[in-house]
Amino acid sequence: MTRPIARVLALLEILQRGGTRTVAELAERLDVDERTVRRYVGHLLDLDVPVRSVRGRHGGYCLAPGYRMPPLMLTDEEALAVLLGLVAGRRAGLLSTSAAAAESAIAKVRRVLPEALGRRLDALLEVADFTAPARPALTTEAEVLLTVAEAARDRHPVELGYTAGHGGAGTRVVHPYGVVAHSGRWYVTGFDSASGEVRTFRVDRITTVEMHVGTFDAPVGFDPAQRVLTAIAETPHRHEVSVRIRSTPEQIRSVLPPSVARLEEIDPGTSWVRARMRAQRLEWIPPLLAALDRPFVVERPDALRDLVRALAGRLAGHAEARPED
Numbered sequence: 001m002t003r004p005i006a007r008v009l010a011l012l013e014i015l016q017r018g019g020t021r022t023v024a025e026l027a028e029r030l031d032v033d034e035r036t037v038r039r040y041v042g043h044l045l046d047l048d049v050p051v052r053s054v055r056g057r058h059g060g061y062c063l064a065p066g067y068r069m070p071p072l073m074l075t076d077e078e079a080l081a082v083l084l085g086l087v088a089g090r091r092a093g094l095l096s097t098s099a100a101a102a103e104s105a106i107a108k109v110r111r112v113l114p115e116a117l118g119r120r121l122d123a124l125l126e127v128a129d130f131t132a133p134a135r136p137a138l139t140t141e142a143e144v145l146l147t148v149a150e151a152a153r154d155r156h157p158v159e160l161g162y163t164a165g166h167g168g169a170g171t172r173v174v175h176p177y178g179v180v181a182h183s184g185r186w187y188v189t190g191f192d193s194a195s196g197e198v199r200t201f202r203v204d205r206i207t208t209v210e211m212h213v214g215t216f217d218a219p220v221g222f223d224p225a226q227r228v229l230t231a232i233a234e235t236p237h238r239h240e241v242s243v244r245i246r247s248t249p250e251q252i253r254s255v256l257p258p259s260v261a262r263l264e265e266i267d268p269g270t271s272w273v274r275a276r277m278r279a280q281r282l283e284w285i286p287p288l289l290a291a292l293d294r295p296f297v298v299e300r301p302d303a304l305r306d307l308v309r310a311l312a313g314r315l316a317g318h319a320e321a322r323p324e325d
Contacts, residue, residue: 008040011048015063022060034042038137049070066182082109083121087128089267126293147209148188152176155215162201163210171208175216178224182259187228200231229258234278241277241285242299247292249273273300286311 005263007030014021023034029194030037041061044051050064063210110118151158158176163169172194180187186203232263247251248271249263256275263273281287282301286308298305 011037012044015051015061016067018062019056019086020058020060020062022058026061052072079109079113079117079121083095083125085101087125121295134299144206144209145186145203147211148176148203149179150165150187150205151211152178152190155218157212157214157216159208159210159212160201163205169207173212174199175218177218177227179203179224180225180228182225182228182232187231188220189224189227189231198227200228226258230262233262234260238278238281239282239301239303241275241279241282241301241304243275243304244272244297244299245275245291245292245294246271246296247273247294251294252292255288282307 008287010030011026016024021029023037025036025054030040032040041051041053050067052062052064054060054062060162065287082093083106086109110121148158149161150156155175157173158323159171159173161169161171174188174193175191176188177190177198178188180189187200188203188206189200190198192199192201242268252261252263252273252275256277261275261277264276279283282304289308290311298308
């Protein structure tokens, strides 16, 4: 389901196809009641769109003859920003729409641009390549994302239908503190009535959303992005990893970001920091520890210690290799 502004634009698009449309027909096409159709027509009139009311048995609404939406007037830089934003968002998997909707939006923007500018942008889109691979689109219902974002901005509670990763489904009332995009997914984080704690939810797992009346206050200084990264790092996995590293948090963070590891100070005044990680597989951790190039002690699991020794052996072997080997 689209939001009201989208339905107003949809009404304009229907009317631009020509002819007189009855109120009943428009209500059916837009999936609203007839009173709402008349309200949408009022919005178009407020925008100086010449919608005419046709009386009689076959009456309804139509546009004044010859009316067309004005061309989209953008500078070269503005047009480039719009199109690259759509392309980059699609590749990053962050567009909360289907691939078809993204392509349609790009095509519509392209269609209303001046011909000369359009040709130049076509050339860029045809030859441009990206070093980062495209992420698969995880389609999130646009209405869900927009509703939780509006609720977070205006501090309104929302009732969510949610399906957890283990398949369990339920409803809960959430005070959304913020909406965060990370690694091709959208997240909402806030106070959860079901657990009584601050929780993070994947937007693509929200099945229903309803905004409630009333308001709430977010904690002072709350950082939604940091909370999402912490929640991801603390997600239960097969292996609980603990490594003591003699380094500074800043140096460790250059290799182990917050989404990967949680850092703990061991003893004030010492140069050792404990890094805790959760992982389904361990093979990717030894190369990162090697990249730190700092002394470390594997506290657990033992399997990680074995993998570190194996990597050290392979590196030593590579160092001894000769060109003719």
